[in-house]
Amino acid sequence: MGPMALASYACDPAHSRGRRHPEPPAPTRNPFQRDRDRIIHSSAFRRLVYKTQVFLNHEGDLFRTRLTHSLEVAQLGRSIARALGLHEDLVEAIALAHDLGHTPFGHAGQDALNACLHEDDGPARDEPRGADEPHGGFEHNLQSLRVVDALEERYPAFDGLNLCFETREGILKHCSRANAEWLEAREPGGVGARFLRGHSPSLEAQLANVADEIAYNAHDIDDGVRSGLLTLEQLEAVELFDVFRREALAEHPALHGRRLLYETIRRMLSAQVYDVIDATRRALAAAGVRTLDDVRSRAPLLGFSPAMREASAALKRFLLVNLYRHPQVMDTTGRARRVVADLYRAYCADPRLLPPPRPGVALSLRRRVADYIAGMTDRFAIREHQRLTGERLFG
Template identity: 45%
Template sequence: MSVYAPRERLAPYAADPSRSRGRLHPQEESPGRTAFQRDRDRIIHSTAFRRMKHKTQVFVSVDGDHYRTRLTHSLEVAQIARSIARRLGLDEDLTEALALAHDLGHTAFGHAGEEALADKMAAWGGFDHNANTIRIVTRLEHRYVAFDGLNLTWETLEGLAKHNGPVANPPWALAEYVAEHDLELDTYASLEAQVASLSDDIAYNTHDVDDGLRAGLFTIDDLMGVPLVAETWARLTRRYPGAPHDRLRAELIRSMVSHLVLDLLAETQARLDALQPQSADDIRRAGHPVAAFSEAARLQERELKHFLRARMYRHYKVEHITDLAKGVIADLFDLYLDDPMRMPPEWSSRAARAAMPDRVRTVADFIAGMTDNFALRELARLTGRKPIEI
C-alpha cells in the first residue's frame, strides 16, 4: 500500500483550496486549476522569480556555474517541501508555491545586499527581505491591468508573511499591507507554510555543505567535528569502501537530506497525533509549531549551522566579497537618491512624482530587484568602477 496520500484526499488539517479565504481583488477562479495551483503558476511566471537565477545564495553568481543561486535553492526547497507535504496529506500546490516564493524578496548579493540596504533605509522604515517578498507579490509585480501584484490567495500571503511563526512587530512593508488585508499575524501559519519553512532549513544547511566543499572553503576532514556529517560519512564509507570522494560527497548530501526529512515527518506526525487537529485553523491556533524536528535533530542542525557560520559564511574569501558587495549596494543607493534620473525611465518617473519618503522607497525597490550582474553593470556604468569582475 502506498504511503502517499492521494491528491484528492487531503488530511482534515490541510489547507483546502476549495475553502480558500480568497483574494484581495475578487476574481473568477480558473476551471482547470485550484486556487493554490494558480498561485504557484503566477509565482513561476513572475519577473521576480526569473531574476533569482542571478541572485546570490552564498557565492556571488559570477563565481561559478555550479554554485547554488536563489533560484536553484528555491527549486530544491520546493522539491523537499512537496515530498513532505504528500506524506502528511497536505496541499502540495500551496506548499510548493510557498517554497518557490519564499526568497523573492532577497536583494542582489544575498544577506550582504540586504544588510547594506537595511542600513540605508534605517531612517525610512527599514528593509527586510521577508516583508519585501510580500511587497513584490502585492505591489511591485505589474502583470495585470486590474491590480498591482499577483493577487495571491490569503493562504499563500499568510504563509509568506509568517512562515517562521507569529509576527509581533511587522516590518514596514508587511505592516502597510496588513493594514489593508488582515493576515492574522498573531497566529501560526498553515502546516503547509511550516513545512516549506523547515524545508528551507534542510536545503540550505545540507547544500551549503556541498557548495563549501566544492569551493574548497573546508574539507571532509574539517567536517568530522559535526556529528551529523561524521555519522553519515562513517556509514557511507563502510558501505562504499574505496568509492571516489566526489560520489561519496553527493551521497553525503543526499543522506543528510533524507535523515532530516524522515525526522521531520516523524516528529510532525507525533505532534499531529497529540493535537488531533480537524481543520487548518486548528493548526493556526495550536499555540506552537506543529511541523518540527526532534530535539536530537534540532541539536544536529544547530551544530551544523555553527560550523557553516564559522567556516563558510565568515570565511575570509566570502567576507571579502561580502564587503565589496555591500559597497556596491550602498553606492548605488546614494547615486540614485542623489539623482533619480540615473534610474531607468519607469523608475525615475515614479521617483520624480514622489515626495519623501516614497522617493527613497522607490530607490530601494529598484535596488532590491537587481540581480548581482545588473548591480555590477550599473555601478560600472555610473562610476566606471568594477569592484567585482563579471
C-alpha cells in the same frame, strides 16, 4: 501512486480565504496551482537565476542561485507534504516565492540595504514615508510579499499577482510588529494579523520554512566543498554529516571525493525529511489537532525532533564559523555591501537615474530606491555600480 488525500488540518483550496481582488475560478487548476503558475511566470522569479546564495554569480556556474535553491526547497516541501497529507501545490507555491524579495548578493545585500534605510544621511533623509510603503528598514520576507502584492506589473486590473491569502501568508514568514500593524491597517484580519495575535500560520507555511532550512544547510555544504573553502576532513567534526559519511563508507568502502560527498548529503537529507514527518505526526497527535483552526491556535507543530533540531543547529554553527565567515567570503561580501550602499546613495542623490515612479503610488524616494535595488540581479548591480562610479569591484 496518486496524490494522497488531504488531511483535515490541511489548507483546502475549496475553502481558501481567497484573493484581494476577486477573480472567476480557473477551469482546470485549483487556486494554489494557479498561484504557483503565476509565480513561475513572474519577472521576479526569472531574476532569481542571477541572484546568489553564498557565492556570487561571477564566481562559477555550478554554485547555487536563488532559483535553484527555491526549486530544491519546493522538491523537499512537496515530498514532506505528501506524507503528511498537506496541500502540495500550496507548499510548492510558497517555496517558489519565498525569496522573490531578496536583494542581489544574498544576505550581504540585504544587510547593506537595511542599514541604508535605517541610517540614511543623504538627500532623502527627511522625506516623509509614503502611504503605500512599510516602515523603516528592509525585511526580505516583507519585500517578497511586496513583489507579489504590488511590484509585479502583469495584469490590467490590479498590481501584483493577486495570490491567495494562504500563499501570501506563507511568503511572509517573519515580520516586525510595526510592519504587521501597517499591514493590518491596510488589510484588517489579513496576513499581518497573526503576528499581532500570536497565531501560527498553516502547516503548509511552516513546512516551506523547514524545507528552506534543510535545503540551504545541505547545499551550502556542497557549494563550500566545491569552492575549496571546506574539506571533507573538516566536516568530520559535524556529527550530522559524519554519521552518514561513516554509514556510506560502511556500505561502499571505495567511495571517495565527490561521490562520497553526494552520498553523504543524500542520506543526511533523507534522514531530515523522515525526522520532520515522524516528529510532526507525533506533535499533531499530542496536540489533538483536527482542523486548520486548531493549527493556527497552537504554537508551530511542524519541525524536527529535539535531537535533529540540535544536530541541525550544530551544523549551522559550523557553517557560520567555517564558511560564511571565511576570509574569502567576507572579502566578497564586503565588496557586495559596498556596491549596494553606493548604488543607494547615487540614486538618492539623483532620482533621475531611477525608472519613473508608478502612477498613483505614494512612495518616498528611499523606498523607490530600495525596491529598485532589491529587484536587481548580481550582475546588473555590478554593471550599474561600475557605470555610476567608474570602479570595478568584481572581476
